Amino acid sequence: MTRSSQSQFLRGIILLVVLAMIAAACGSSTSDTTAAASPGTTTAPNTPDTTAAPSTPDTTAAPSTPSGDPIIIGSTLALTGFLAPTAAIHKVAGDLFVEQLNANGGLLGRPVEWVVLDDESVPDQAAALYERLITEDGVDAIMGPYGTGTITAAMQVAERYGYVMPQHTGSLTYTYGYDCQFPAWPAGRNPNITNSNLVFDALESTGTPPATIAFVINQFPGTMYVAYGQPDTDEGGAVSIAKDRGYDVVLDIQYPSTTSDWGPIAAQVRDANPDFLFLGALGVDGPNLIAAMDALDYQVPGMFLQWPAPGPMLGAGPSADGAMSVTAFEPHPPFTDDPAYAAIAQAFTDAAAAAGLPYTAFETQASASWAAWQILIAGIEGAGSLDQAADCDYLLNNTIDTVFGPIDFDPDQNNYYGDLSYVKQIQNGDWVVVWPANGAPDGVSVQYSPGG
Amino acid sequence: MNRPTVVRLTGFSVLALALWFLPALQGPLGFPIFYLLFGYSLLFWFAQASSWNMFTGFSGYFSFGQGAFYGVGVYTTGVLASKQGWPLIAAIPVAGVLAAVLGLSLGFVVFRLRRLQGEIFALVTLAVAFVVAAIARVSSTIDGGSGIALNNVQLPEFLGAYPSMMFRLGLIIATVTIFAAATIQHSRLGWGLFSINDDEAVAESLGVPTFRHKMMAFGLSAFFAGLSGAVHAIQISYITIEDVFSIRIPLFVIVMSVLGGMRHWMGPIVGATIIHTLTDRLNRASDLELFGGNVTVSLDHLNDIIIGLLLILMVLAVKDGLWPRLVRRKWVGAGAFIVGILVARLWAPEMSLIGQFVAGELGAVVILLPSSEVIDRWRNWRSTTGSPDAPSDRPGVGASR
Amino acid sequence: MTLYGQAIISGVLAGGLYAMMSLGVSLSWGVLKIINLAYFSFILLAGYGSYELATSHGWDPFVTVLAVVPVVVIVGALLQLFFEKVKIGEFESLLVTFGLLIMLESVARSIWSADFRRIPSTANPYASSSLKIGDFAFPTPQLSAFLTAIVIGLLMKYLLDRTYFGKAVRALAQDRDMARAFGVDHRRVAVILSGLAAATAAIAGVFIAMSQALFPGLAVEWFGIVFPVVILGGLGSTLGALGAGVVIGVAAAIASVAWGPSYAPLATFVILIATLLFRPEGLFTRKASV
Incomplete structure (x- = not known):
């Protein structure tokens, strides 16, 4: 090839490639987005009575096809970054919710589209993207993101524009002062108090509670809050409550979220030899510590994990049996006694499997997501309009039906409504609710004794 | 002050003043408020990339430590403005000064040692970023691991509502940073830095006060990085060690500066514009509609692949940055820009302004990419015997010179 | 003192893994003047490959090395070939x-979604197993990684000191033009x-998946793991990386036990700063060696 035809050829290739990029830039105009079906999506749920907006559970009429201009609901999720593993669950849950909503007449008779942007797990991206969704894309409503930092950032934007913001996973309850934010995570305004009391109640219900407890806490703000209370206050958290309730705290350490060598921590726990380990865990901290302790031929008689990824715990071997955590919903009776929710749980499992997730149970995270959507839709349907102030008013002044039961938002409690969580435990290779008893299936109860 | 500086000062002031009133025009012109915040984020990257480039680009000393100075800025706001209740306006200059102090202290130790050049210098600066992060994490006065929520900071309300205020703050900081970079470039300091870049030993023998020059540039670079970080803390609104000290900012400023061109102060501006607008517009998790909806492609997993590919292509094709090319072929570039916008308006009439801008800049990039350097690369590729290394014009790090 | 002893053992073994993870970047930057961030991807993809084979096809996690390493080596070598062509x-390579x-x-x-992927203990008995010597336990994956790292280190030393290839490598590191x-x-x-470096990255990935x-x-x-090791160990030095990994692992372990795990990163970085002030070419390099 001569030099000029070589360069022509090269220009041609580059031109082709970049024209494709221009086409990509074209595609970012918002009004062309299709309905929010995720690729490779799910079979439709096979119970035509499933109400996706159970605030008024009297959908006697056959669901009609939604028509008209779509209602656009915008949000961000951590599709990449360190929060991505769990955010993936919220993507599936949200997609499923919207799909069912559209299959059942839509919202105010119109189809719903969910626009999701990637906040990359960082708060400044989340803030900028919510600003974009609200002021550039002009979305009709918003849903909160996943993760404490991004939720805080998004909430400031929501407050600035007066948008109702349901959020499913914020852990810093004391910072959420915005009137129109609605928390779906049902652990109440003071998880630093209620969470540990719940666990200790569960342990004491066995009649053989531990005498000594070790606290090993992830330095993530949410887990620190539950363990130690709000910083710069003497409210207290799990550690001080344990002492108040007469337990002997034999170890109290915190570890960076980026810990890669669990050996020293395992050695310290073994050295303290507690009857019970309270692990302020996130993600896969649990299996990591359990493996490190197993390598030392050491098992704790019982342990509680704060917010673990539930799937990996099930694959963590026999030492993980009996490990406990908190939950708000598990896909077994009595939660699935309601056929509507049983169907939703099944649909979610199918959708999660189709999306390639390794753990597909409709449990804490997914149900919190579901509740957040229910709250959002309830507000809009209840007020009968997309006017954010009206929706906010409706939510504040009415009881809202959710997967967790009826909810009354209490403005004095940052819109929290008490602790509706349960303690779950790994028994016979799966998670099951064990406490309080009204959440446990027949014959299931807390299994713990200091003897192991 | 000599005449070129006066001209430059006037030009910058006029431009800044004009942009100052942009927020006031939002109502009359009817563009979405988001554009002000988008403008802020663009200005933020201008400041970060410029501040990094004014040292590394000019002197050739590869600093990997942008994260340290940026982080100091962010946490100064966090500690002073949130925890201690200072008004933001007061915290910003303190942040700049603290960052500068860090930079100067580091420079004082490092620049005296002849052997701390090249890769070692890069690693030293990277290490400093790690250490600052570790200290902030351990000290509960600073962060202590719980992060700082910045929702109670006294903001300068006189600058306008939130997006307008951020825009104006960003504008001030970006303007002074870029002005500083431009002034340095055309000053004795800049001349000295470039000579250090080309050959430090020769520069010294010519009487260039290399130590002093490096200190000044490094200190200024740190100062502006800190200033910009202090304002950005508000945008982040919930600062944590992992996020603030992550590799994201250091890597991106490098990308932007390299792409735009490191030997001129306009380089980082051009690079930041392209990278930021591209990544913003390519952030979608839904389907892409081509040709008015007849063809649907699921972009879910392709966004990052597209960005990665684009990055690779641009970096390989652009030897010393886009700015020199743009300067050489400005009319061609401008024409392609306009063509790009027109094409976008034709194919997707509802595209937002930013999207159209992206289309325009892609057009310009397409036209400017092919050049003799690219042809050389292509020919090298096709030849089976290796030809001698092409000497790199780019300020390398101990690269074969 | 079993506590400290066990912690130190854990740190030492972890150091071996850190070294293997870092070798790619260190050799690439030090000898080839290429800052190759793709090694992080090689480790990750090797790990995923091991995960897939162990979980879905029942391979023993150790055996997955045989399948995973050749693939990564080929990819790594091809990438280097591309860079050569x-x-x-240097900057370009980073970007x-x-x-x-x-x-x-x-x-x-x-392929695998953003969610966590961990080889279940039914497919991976090694995560919880360990070699016991007296009062001390040597967890299997970490011990294997450490021993492998030692072997690789010695192999590299042999290669560099005794073979022509090694001489060529050292010559290139010292002065590229003269060497040519x-x-x-x-x-x-x-x-x-780069093929060798990719191999170590792949092996590291397998152990991480384990x-x-x-x-x-x-x-x-x-x-945050690799760059401190590279800094401490000196660019281009295999044994340096090993030493640095061990120093970091042990310092973090001791800090963890003495003051709490939250101080572990600080210990690492204090060492970093001290090294940079007094011996910036790395703790373990002689000034002109690889």
């Missing part, structure tokens, strides 16, 4: 490999070296 510069990192992370996400003038074929040396959970964003989290 386009005559890539191009950053682009690759983004792309490969996205590929991982498409003396007939060193830069391309061949570079490709072979002991931890994977998710696509993990690659970027490893920066």
